[in-house]
Structure formats: structure tokens, C-alpha cells
């Protein structure tokens with residue numbers, strides 16, 4: 001722990017208990033008899049928050065004083081998860097506070113579970129942003145996370161009769177102790193309207209944007225604590241409000257609704273997170289949301305420049321801005337507008353500043369996820385930006401024309417404007433043209449970007465392209481989620497591994513130690529027991545902690561192939577039914593993940609999983625050797641419970657489709673073995689842990705390409721066990737005889753199967769047999785499990801962030817001395 005604190009923030013048990021009751025009394029106005037569990041949680045949260053504020057203020061003061069170069073991470077999603085536990089670990093007071101609270105007769109774990117997690121993201125991209133800003137703080141890199149403070153985050157998933165149903169996420173209903181509103185730094189954001197050229201008092205050509213509405217953007221700041229450092233960076237999320245929340249004049253005219261209409265329509269901008277993962281929904285509100293937080297954030301950065309008396313011409317020296325996919329790509333045009341229209345910087349200089357400021361990370365190759373906005377919508381919402389984009393495009397295409405003389409097709413392919421149909425703005429192209437660095441999130445993905453989706457840009461600017469393989473924070477995903485494993489590891493190699501994950505390598509020799517292997521297995525079994533209790537509570541299904549926990553948790557998507565997994569489960573079940581005495585390794589198949597509300601096939605896959613579970617879990621012939629569990633509402637909190645409890649991590653996407661994956665890293669770190677394809681970061685995990693400690697199957701990316709090119713017919717694979725499995729499902733066996741229910745899914749596979757489920761089924765099934773055989777030898781399994789964890793050092797987000805800093809952001813660490 002760092003420097004001593006003052007009385008109010010002392011780190012003693014007594015101080016925690018004193019402040020706990022003071023907060024209950026002075027902040028929540030409650031005394032124990034009347035206090036609810038949530039009151040106790042809030043009271044504890046404020047105890048912890050107070051101990052963070054000194055760091056937060058000291059950090060802000062140091063950055064302001066030193067004018068430190070700052071990383072601005074632009075993301076439409078931050079999937080932060082619950083704050084309390086993480087802040088206790090990073091402050092280094094987790095166990096003391098647990099003691100303090102337990103002594104008061106309260107259940108510490110229950111208080112932690114009381115927190116409504118901020119689910120301001122869909123999946124991988126949003127969670128990566130959360131891991132990144134935690135690593136930036138731990139590495140003491142000055143940074144700001146910029147995003148949207150959605151009033152309603154990702155929906156809560158309830159499974160009703162086996163179907164996903166969505167419930168509104170009212171995460172703010174009890175307030176949020178971890179944020180501080182900063183109305184004093186609110187800015188206005190323009191939308192709609194028209195532009196007009198004019199000459200200013202110096203007779204210079206200028207353009208005026210006359211919007212048809214203004215929205216107020218109010219920042220809410222959340223401290224992001226580093227691990228065992230004095231650094232607390234800021235996550236600044238914008239809330240939309242009406243400039244005038246109540247128009248009295250309109251009210252006086254007796255038009256009450258008119259008086260509040262502006263309020264309602266403005267607040268819509270930060271009302272709700274779009275729950276689509278990798279599916280574009282070209283809604284006007286979505287583009288408005290993107291522009292809203294981007295404009296507010298860039299205006300905020302100009303405000304910071306002003307405070308630090310840094311001229312706007314040096315914007316790029318102060319800030320390194322990362323575009324988390326194309327969702328904030330409008331920032332390229334917005335920075336140009338602010339430089340040219342608001343600060344009268346000449347175009348060329350403004351463009352140079354813009355390109356030196358931005359870098360772009362691509363997270364998906366799926367064509368349906370690449371954002372293209374219809375021109376009419378763009379013209380209506382952002383008329384000035386469209387003008388600027390046209391100018392950027394004209395100058396860019398000039399460069400391309402010269403470089404690739406006479407190649408008009410290339411011009412059409414590379415243009416920021418897709419001239420087909422109603423014409424579209426290609427946001428990925430805007431991001432590439434406006435950035436000095438472009439990266440994918442795993443080696444294969446970055447290669448495929450260069451070979452395929454962004455090939456033309458790579459040929460034009462090869463040096464701009466790079467790779468930054470994803471990582472995850474070991475603080476939340478090991479130290480907080482798996483305290484038993486953390487204790488065991490630290491008792492053998494010390495605890496530096498928590499900030500230097502490569503030190504886990506020192507566990508390798510212990511894999512040969514039978515005693516350590518047994519301790520390792522005991523830890524895993526204890527985590528499995530914990531999870532079994534959670535599964536029973538949430539699904540009513542009893543699972544056996546000695547069975548193999550085979551886990552697939554991630555968003556439901558056909559390319560992630562949850563349906564391949566459940567087809568294999570049906571094959572195992574069929575094998576058992578055909579020969580009840582067959583020797584089978586008892587397995588518990590655990591699924592979890594949300595489907596985008598409009599993604600019907602994904603919802604049908606969930607229904608198939610729950611339907612198969614209903615039959616298998618009740619079939620006496622199975623004798624509990626197979627269990628299928630669908631864990632509802634997979635989120636960060638549930639992730640923290642499932643990753644430590646897994647024996648097998650399912651990473652079975654079609655090769656070339658999963659950009660990286662990050663769940664795969666969390667599983668491996670916690671000693672789960674991976675069954676997976678040569679896709680995304682699976683390839684690098686297998687490289688690190690050793691092919692002998694990884695269950696590989698399936699076609700590689702080139703083989704997928706070749707099979708598709710040769711005219712893939714899934715029906716050719718419909719024989720043997722797969723045929724029986726498909727027939728069983730088709731017959732309505734898992735749907736109370738209703739042969740229609742799963743027809744769309746089965747017909748889609750038999751006639752199209754775009755993700756090659758049938759082509760990979762046999763190889764997958766064989767790999768699963770290897771898994772069952774390997775699990776029989778628990779001692780050898782323990783060795784492989786230890787080696788998976790020992791060799792997962794590369795997949796720390798600290799390593800990833802160091803690479804971004806060295807190669808792209810060039811932002812040095814700034815150690816913080818606490819202000820007393």
C-alpha cells in the first residue's frame with residue numbers, strides 16, 4: 001500500500017467501520033434497523049470512494065501542472081462491470097475491508113453482489129475498453145476514457161420457457177456512487193440545420209453551421225484506479241440534456257408538452273445502448289449518439305488545452321486519440337471542423353494535426369458490421385461534416401489517382417463515398433484516411449485486414465498498418481475473480497505477477513510437482529463448487545463439480561458457432577441413448593450469452609440449447625453423466641464467476657471470423673484448456689501454451705476460403721452421427737414433437753451453413769473425444785492446466801497497452817505524488 005492517508009481516508013479496519021456508519025447516517029440518512037442491503041452497499045462504496053479521491057485529485061493536478069501528453073480513448077462502449085471489488089483490489093485493501101465488514105455481521109460477498117454493474121457495452125469491444133483504461137492507470141499513463149453515459153445499458157436477459165426475453169437495465173435506479181457529475185464542464189452539441197459561407201471581420205472565408213437543435217452534453221466522471229499506484233485516471237461519460245430543460249415561455253403559452261418536448265428529445269441521445277453486436281442498424285439516433293459524444297469529447301479536449309495554455313496548433317502533441325472501431329470515426333471530420341471553423345486553422349495544417357492525433361483499431365471483419373451511413377441521413381444530421389468529408393475525399397482521391405495512375409476501380413473502391421444506391425459514407429475509410437496508425441486485434445486478424453477488408457489502404461500506406469494482440473487485466477480476471485488461485489500462485493512466486501504477468505512462467509517447474517498439482521486441482525474444484533451453487537440458484541439445475549465443466553460464454557452469433565457445440569452435445573446424448581453403458585466422461589455443458597434482440601436465429605440457438613438441456617437433464621438413461629446449463633444474463637459479474645470454474649474453454653468460431661476473442665485469454669489464465677480453431681488469438685494462445693496443451697480442430701482460414709471457393713455443399717457432410725443428430729432435432733424430439741420449431745435453424749445449416757458447422761463437425765467431435773480421454777488422467781490434466789496459466793503472460797492488457805504506447809501513442813508514464 002502507498003503513502004499514509006489523512007484521518008478521513010485512513011486504511012485501518014476501525015476507520016472503515018467508522019466511516020461505514022457515518023456514510024449510512026450522513027449520506028444515506030439511514031440507521032441499521034431501517035437500512036437495506038443496497039444502503040449498506042452504498043455506504044461501503046463511499047468508504048472506498050473517499051480513499052480514491054486523494055489519488056484522483058493528485059493525478060489531475062499533476063497532469064494539469066505538467067501538461068502531460070494524454071491518451072484519449074474514444075469508445076461508444078465501456079463494459080466496466082462492478083466497481084467495488086475491483087477498487088478494493090487496486091487500493092490493496094480488499095481483505096481488510098472484508099474483515100471490517102464481516103466483523104459487523106454483514107455478508108461481504110452479498111454486498112459486492114448488490115452493485116448494479118454498469119453494462120455500458122455489448123461484448124468484446126466494450127470490455128476491452130474497460131481492461132485498457134485499467135491497464136493505462138496501472139502503467140501510470142495519463143489517459144481519458146471518453147464515451148456515453150447510457151441511462152439504460154445492455155438489457156438483462158431472462159430465460160422464459162427456454163427463450164431469451166429482454167428486461168430494461170435500470171442500473172441507475174439507486175444512484176451511482178462511483179461517478180461525479182461535472183455540469184461546470186458541460187458543452188453544447190449541434191445537430192441538423194444548414195451551413196452558409198461568410199466572410200469574417202478579417203475578410204477571411206469562413207463557414208457557419210446553423211444547427212436546427214442544440215443538445216447539452218454533461219460529463220460524469222468516474223475515477224479509474226491503477227493497481228497499487230497513486231494514479232487515478234478519469235472515465236468521462238457524457239449525458240445528454242436539453243439546453244433548456246423547461247421552456248417557460250412555451251409553458252406560459254399553455255403548451256406544457258411543448259415546454260418539455262426539447263428535454264425529452266435531447267435526453268434520448270444518451271438514453272439507451274444499441275444492443276447489436278456486429279450487426280449494423282443504420283438508425284439516425286445511433287449516428288446522433290456517435291456524433292454527440294465525439295463532439296463533446298473533442299470540445300472538452302480543447303478546453304483542457306486552453307487551461308494548460310497549449311495552442312490549438314499543438315493539439316496532436318498533447319493528445320493521442322484512439323478510435324475504438326468506426327463508431328467514433330466521425331471524430332476525424334469533427335476535429336477538422338473545430339480546427340478550421342472554430343479556430344481558423346488552415347486546411348493543410350488542420351489535416352496534419354488531425355492525422356497525427358488519431359489512430360484506428362478495427363475489431364471485426366464481418367461485412368455486416370462495417371458502418372456505412374446513407375448520405376441523405378448524413379446531410380440532414382451533419383451538413384457541415386459532409387462538406388468536410390467531401391473535401392477530405394477529394395484530396396485523398398487525388399493522392400490515390402497519382403499513386404495508382406488510371407486505376408479508376410481502385411478509386412471507386414477506396415473512396416469515402418460509396419456511390420451505389422442512395423450513396424453512403426464509409427466510416428472505416430474515413431477512419432483509415434484520418435489516422436496515422438491502423439491496427440487489428442490479433443496477428444491473423446491484422447493479416448486478414450491487410451489482405452482483404454483494408455487491402456487497398458495497406459497497399460497505399462503499408463507502414464501505417466500494425467497489430468496489437470488483445471489482452472485482459474489480470475487484476476479483475478485473476479486477483480479479484482479467483483482469490484484462491486491468486487493466493488496459491490503468490491505463495492509460490494510472490495505477487496509481482498499481478499503487474500508483470502510474464503512472471504507466471506515461474507510456475508512451469510511446479511507443473512512437475514505432484515503436491516502443487518493437487519493444490520491446483522483443489523483450487524479449481526473449489527471454484528467449480530462455488531459456480532455450482534450459482535447455477536443451482538439461477539437455473540435450478542444441480543451440477544456435479546467433479547464432472548468436466550465445458551464452457552462457452554460469449555455473445556450468441558452464428559460465426560461463434562454455439563450451434564456446433566450443441567449439435568455435439570446431442571451426438572453425445574444420442575451415443576448414450578444408443579448404448580447406455582458406453583464409457584463417457586461426465587460433462588456439464590455450460591452456455592451463456594445474449595443475442596441481439598432482432599437476431600432471430602441467435603435466439604433460436606438459445607432455445608435449442610435450453611430445449612436439449614430440458615431433455616438431457618431429465619433423462620434417467622443419462623444418469624447425470626451429461627448436464628446442459630444455460631446461464632442467464634451473462635455479464636461481467638457472471639463472467640467473474642464462470643472463468644475460474646471452467647475446465648474446458650470453447651473457442652470454436654469459423655477460422656477467419658473471430659477478430660481476436662478475449663474470453664479465451666481469461667479462461668487460459670485461470671487454468672482452463674482450450675478446444676478451438678486456428679482463429680483470432682486462439683492461434684497465439686496455442687503458440688504460447690504449446691500445441692500439446694491445446695485441443696485444436698477444424699479448417700484453417702485458407703481451407704475455409706478454398707472450400708467456399710470450390711462451392712461448399714453442407715449436405716455432403718450429412719452422414720453418420722451428424723445425420724442422426726440432425727434427424728433427431730428435425731423430428732421434434734427436443735421440441736415436444738414440434739418439427740417446425742427448429743426448422744429455420746436446421747434448414748439454414750443443411751442448405752447454406754455459411755459458417756461451415758457441418759464441415760467442421762467431425763473434426764470437432766474427434767477433438768472432444770481427445771478432451772474426454774485427457775480428462776480421465778486428472779494428474780496430466782492438472783499439468784496442462786498449470787502450463788496454460790503459466791504461459792498466459794502475453795495476454796495481459798498491460799502488454800498490449802505498452803505496445804500501443806511504444807508504437808502509436810508515444811505517451812510516457814507520469815508517476816503521481818499524493819497531495820496531502
Ligand SMILES: CCc1ccc([C@H](C)CC(=O)N[C@@H]2O[C@H](CO)[C@@H](O)[C@H](O)[C@H]2O)cc1
Nearest residue numbers: 124125278279280363369658659660661662
Ligand atoms: C454496428 C454494430 C456493431 C457493434 C459492435 C461491434 C464490435 C466491433 C463487435 C465486437 O465487440 N467485436 C469484438 O471485439 C473484441 C475486442 O477486440 C474481439 O476480441 C472480438 O473477436 C470481436 O468480435 C461491431 C458492430
